[in-house]
Protein backbone atom coordinates (compact mmCIF):
# COMPACT_ATOMS: atom_id res chain seq x y z
CA UNK A 1 0.00 0.00 0.00
CA UNK A 2 1.21 3.51 -0.75
CA UNK A 3 2.06 5.45 2.36
CA UNK A 4 0.75 8.95 1.68
CA UNK A 5 -2.58 10.24 0.45
CA UNK A 6 -3.38 13.69 -0.90
CA UNK A 7 -7.12 14.02 -1.41
CA UNK A 8 -9.18 16.94 -2.68
CA UNK A 9 -12.72 17.35 -1.37
CA UNK A 10 -14.57 19.71 -3.67
CA UNK A 11 -17.64 19.79 -1.41
CA UNK A 12 -20.52 21.46 -3.33
CA UNK A 13 -18.32 23.29 -5.81
CA UNK A 14 -17.56 22.87 -9.48
CA UNK A 15 -19.15 22.63 -12.90
CA UNK A 16 -18.62 20.50 -15.99
CA UNK A 17 -16.24 23.17 -17.26
CA UNK A 18 -14.27 23.20 -14.00
CA UNK A 19 -14.00 19.39 -14.10
CA UNK A 20 -12.70 19.47 -17.68
CA UNK A 21 -10.09 22.15 -16.89
CA UNK A 22 -8.96 20.45 -13.70
CA UNK A 23 -8.62 17.03 -15.36
CA UNK A 24 -6.62 18.54 -18.19
CA UNK A 25 -4.15 20.00 -15.69
CA UNK A 26 -3.89 16.68 -13.82
CA UNK A 27 -3.18 14.77 -17.03
CA UNK A 28 -0.24 17.08 -17.70
CA UNK A 29 1.19 16.92 -14.19
CA UNK A 30 3.82 14.46 -13.03
CA UNK A 31 2.28 12.65 -10.04
CA UNK A 32 4.42 10.76 -7.55
CA UNK A 33 4.12 7.00 -7.83
CA UNK A 34 4.56 6.78 -4.04
CA UNK A 35 1.38 8.69 -3.41
CA UNK A 36 -2.38 8.08 -3.63
CA UNK A 37 -3.83 11.20 -5.26
CA UNK A 38 -7.60 11.31 -4.84
CA UNK A 39 -10.32 13.75 -5.82
CA UNK A 40 -13.85 13.80 -4.41
CA UNK A 41 -15.98 15.89 -6.77
CA UNK A 42 -19.74 16.28 -6.28
CA UNK A 43 -21.31 12.92 -7.20
CA UNK A 44 -23.07 14.59 -10.15
CA UNK A 45 -19.66 14.90 -11.84
CA UNK A 46 -18.17 11.60 -10.71
CA UNK A 47 -18.44 9.76 -14.02
CA UNK A 48 -17.22 12.75 -15.97
CA UNK A 49 -14.27 13.17 -13.62
CA UNK A 50 -13.31 9.50 -13.96
CA UNK A 51 -13.38 9.80 -17.75
CA UNK A 52 -11.54 13.13 -17.61
CA UNK A 53 -8.56 12.02 -15.55
CA UNK A 54 -8.15 8.87 -17.62
CA UNK A 55 -4.87 7.18 -16.73
CA UNK A 56 -3.33 10.23 -15.03
CA UNK A 57 -2.86 8.20 -11.83
CA UNK A 58 -5.65 9.89 -9.90
CA UNK A 59 -8.41 7.94 -8.16
CA UNK A 60 -11.87 9.43 -7.82
CA UNK A 61 -14.37 9.10 -5.02
CA UNK A 62 -17.71 10.29 -3.67
CA UNK A 63 -18.26 12.57 -0.69
CA UNK A 64 -20.96 10.43 0.89
CA UNK A 65 -23.08 7.30 0.37
CA UNK A 66 -26.23 5.66 1.73
CA UNK A 67 -25.66 2.54 3.85
CA UNK A 68 -28.32 0.49 2.02
CA UNK A 69 -27.57 -1.38 -1.21
CA UNK A 70 -30.72 -0.01 -2.90
CA UNK A 71 -34.29 0.90 -2.09
CA UNK A 72 -36.79 3.69 -1.55
CA UNK A 73 -34.31 6.41 -0.47
CA UNK A 74 -35.00 9.40 -2.69
CA UNK A 75 -31.96 11.47 -3.50
CA UNK A 76 -29.45 8.95 -2.15
CA UNK A 77 -26.56 7.11 -3.80
CA UNK A 78 -25.33 3.61 -2.91
CA UNK A 79 -21.78 2.29 -2.69
CA UNK A 80 -22.40 0.04 -5.70
CA UNK A 81 -23.51 3.05 -7.79
CA UNK A 82 -20.33 4.92 -6.87
CA UNK A 83 -18.27 1.88 -7.89
CA UNK A 84 -20.30 1.53 -11.09
CA UNK A 85 -19.37 5.10 -12.06
CA UNK A 86 -15.68 4.31 -11.56
CA UNK A 87 -15.38 5.68 -8.04
CA UNK A 88 -12.86 3.83 -5.86
CA UNK A 89 -13.02 5.77 -2.59
CA UNK A 90 -15.69 7.47 -0.50
CA UNK A 91 -15.70 9.92 2.40
CA UNK A 92 -17.73 8.98 5.47
CA UNK A 93 -18.66 11.15 8.42
CA UNK A 94 -17.38 14.46 7.12
CA UNK A 95 -18.07 17.07 9.80
CA UNK A 96 -20.36 18.99 7.45
CA UNK A 97 -22.55 15.90 7.14
CA UNK A 98 -22.41 15.25 10.87
CA UNK A 99 -23.51 18.83 11.59
CA UNK A 100 -25.83 19.61 8.64
CA UNK A 101 -27.45 16.18 8.31
CA UNK A 102 -27.13 15.11 11.93
CA UNK A 103 -25.17 11.96 11.05
CA UNK A 104 -24.48 9.87 14.14
CA UNK A 105 -21.44 7.71 14.82
CA UNK A 106 -23.66 4.66 14.23
CA UNK A 107 -24.78 5.88 10.81
CA UNK A 108 -21.22 6.79 9.84
CA UNK A 109 -20.09 3.30 10.88
CA UNK A 110 -22.88 1.72 8.79
CA UNK A 111 -21.78 3.78 5.77
CA UNK A 112 -18.15 2.78 6.30
CA UNK A 113 -19.21 -0.90 6.34
CA UNK A 114 -21.38 -0.52 3.23
CA UNK A 115 -18.47 1.06 1.36
CA UNK A 116 -16.16 -1.84 2.26
CA UNK A 117 -18.86 -4.30 1.21
CA UNK A 118 -18.94 -2.80 -2.28
CA UNK A 119 -15.15 -2.82 -2.62
CA UNK A 120 -14.72 0.92 -2.07
CA UNK A 121 -12.07 2.35 0.23
CA UNK A 122 -13.73 4.59 2.80
CA UNK A 123 -12.07 7.49 4.57
CA UNK A 124 -13.46 8.02 8.07
CA UNK A 125 -13.51 11.73 8.92
CA UNK A 126 -13.25 12.64 12.60
CA UNK A 127 -12.65 15.83 14.53
CA UNK A 128 -13.71 17.99 17.42
CA UNK A 129 -15.36 21.42 17.61
CA UNK A 130 -13.60 24.41 19.15
CA UNK A 131 -15.89 24.22 22.18
CA UNK A 132 -14.99 20.56 22.69
CA UNK A 133 -11.29 21.35 22.40
CA UNK A 134 -11.56 24.21 24.91
CA UNK A 135 -13.45 21.93 27.28
CA UNK A 136 -10.62 19.39 27.09
CA UNK A 137 -12.86 16.88 25.32
CA UNK A 138 -11.09 16.65 21.95
CA UNK A 139 -9.37 13.34 22.68
CA UNK A 140 -12.52 11.66 23.98
CA UNK A 141 -14.63 12.89 21.05
CA UNK A 142 -12.18 11.75 18.39
CA UNK A 143 -11.42 8.41 20.07
CA UNK A 144 -15.17 7.79 20.33
CA UNK A 145 -15.71 8.51 16.63
CA UNK A 146 -12.96 6.03 15.71
CA UNK A 147 -14.11 3.43 18.23
CA UNK A 148 -17.66 3.40 16.79
CA UNK A 149 -16.30 2.32 13.41
CA UNK A 150 -13.89 -0.22 14.90
CA UNK A 151 -16.83 -1.82 16.70
CA UNK A 152 -18.86 -1.99 13.48
CA UNK A 153 -16.29 -3.21 10.94
CA UNK A 154 -13.35 -4.36 13.04
CA UNK A 155 -9.95 -2.85 13.07
CA UNK A 156 -9.02 -4.68 9.85
CA UNK A 157 -11.94 -2.95 8.17
CA UNK A 158 -10.70 0.46 9.28
CA UNK A 159 -7.24 -0.40 7.97
CA UNK A 160 -8.64 -1.10 4.50
CA UNK A 161 -9.63 2.54 4.28
CA UNK A 162 -8.06 5.51 6.03
CA UNK A 163 -8.81 8.04 8.76
CA UNK A 164 -8.87 11.82 8.26
CA UNK A 165 -8.42 14.00 11.32
CA UNK A 166 -10.21 17.26 10.56
CA UNK A 167 -10.59 19.56 13.56
CA UNK A 168 -13.80 21.46 12.84
CA UNK A 169 -12.30 24.77 14.00
CA UNK A 170 -9.66 24.45 11.25
CA UNK A 171 -12.03 23.69 8.35
CA UNK A 172 -12.45 26.61 5.99
CA UNK A 173 -11.19 29.05 8.61
CA UNK A 174 -7.61 29.56 7.47
CA UNK A 175 -6.60 28.47 10.96
CA UNK A 176 -4.58 25.26 10.55
CA UNK A 177 -3.75 23.02 13.48
CA UNK A 178 -0.07 23.37 14.35
CA UNK A 179 1.82 20.35 12.98
CA UNK A 180 2.66 19.04 16.47
CA UNK A 181 -0.92 19.61 17.66
CA UNK A 182 -2.29 17.64 14.67
CA UNK A 183 0.37 14.95 15.11
CA UNK A 184 -0.66 14.46 18.75
CA UNK A 185 -4.24 13.74 17.66
CA UNK A 186 -2.99 11.39 14.94
CA UNK A 187 -1.06 9.58 17.67
CA UNK A 188 -4.25 9.27 19.69
CA UNK A 189 -6.09 7.83 16.66
CA UNK A 190 -3.29 5.25 16.27
CA UNK A 191 -3.50 4.41 19.98
CA UNK A 192 -7.25 3.83 19.65
CA UNK A 193 -6.61 1.48 16.72
CA UNK A 194 -3.63 -0.07 18.53
CA UNK A 195 -5.79 -0.97 21.52
CA UNK A 196 -7.67 -3.32 19.16
CA UNK A 197 -4.67 -4.49 17.12
CA UNK A 198 -1.20 -3.20 17.91
CA UNK A 199 0.20 -4.31 14.55
CA UNK A 200 -2.29 -2.19 12.58
CA UNK A 201 -1.75 1.02 14.55
CA UNK A 202 1.30 1.96 12.55
CA UNK A 203 0.02 0.88 9.16
CA UNK A 204 -3.37 2.64 9.10
CA UNK A 205 -3.06 5.85 7.16
CA UNK A 206 -4.12 8.94 9.07
CA UNK A 207 -4.34 12.16 7.06
CA UNK A 208 -4.96 15.73 8.21
CA UNK A 209 -7.58 18.18 6.93
CA UNK A 210 -8.36 21.78 7.83
CA UNK A 211 -7.03 24.80 5.93
CA UNK A 212 -4.16 22.91 4.31
CA UNK A 213 -2.60 25.06 1.58
CA UNK A 214 0.58 25.08 -0.53
CA UNK A 215 2.39 27.09 2.19
CA UNK A 216 1.67 24.95 5.25
CA UNK A 217 1.47 21.48 3.63
CA UNK A 218 5.15 20.57 3.81
CA UNK A 219 5.40 21.30 7.56
CA UNK A 220 2.30 19.22 8.28
CA UNK A 221 3.40 16.32 6.07
CA UNK A 222 6.86 16.25 7.65
CA UNK A 223 5.32 14.92 10.88
CA UNK A 224 5.84 11.12 10.83
CA UNK A 225 2.31 10.51 12.08
CA UNK A 226 0.69 12.62 9.33
CA UNK A 227 0.30 10.52 6.18
CA UNK A 228 -1.01 13.25 3.90
CA UNK A 229 -3.95 15.58 3.68
CA UNK A 230 -7.63 16.02 2.90
CA UNK A 231 -7.84 19.36 1.16
CA UNK A 232 -10.97 21.49 0.77
CA UNK A 233 -10.69 25.02 -0.62
CA UNK A 234 -7.14 24.63 -1.92
CA UNK A 235 -8.16 21.57 -3.99
CA UNK A 236 -10.50 23.53 -6.24
CA UNK A 237 -7.69 25.00 -8.35
CA UNK A 238 -5.39 22.48 -10.02
CA UNK A 239 -2.37 24.71 -9.39
CA UNK A 240 -2.71 24.83 -5.61
CA UNK A 241 -3.79 21.18 -5.39
CA UNK A 242 -0.76 20.09 -7.39
CA UNK A 243 1.50 22.23 -5.21
CA UNK A 244 0.20 20.31 -2.18
CA UNK A 245 0.71 17.02 -4.02
CA UNK A 246 4.29 18.10 -4.66
CA UNK A 247 4.76 18.90 -0.96
CA UNK A 248 3.78 15.32 -0.11
Ligand code: 13P
Pocket residue numbers: 009094166170171172173174209210211212230231232233234
Ligand atom coordinates in the same frame (compact mmCIF):
# COMPACT_ATOMS: atom_id res chain seq x y z
P1 13P B 1 -10.55 23.32 3.96
O1 13P B 1 -9.25 22.80 3.38
O2 13P B 1 -11.27 24.23 3.02
O3 13P B 1 -10.36 23.86 5.32
O4 13P B 1 -11.52 22.04 4.10
C1 13P B 1 -11.07 20.91 4.76
C2 13P B 1 -12.07 19.83 4.58
O5 13P B 1 -13.13 19.85 5.18
C3 13P B 1 -11.75 18.76 3.64
O6 13P B 1 -12.64 17.70 3.76
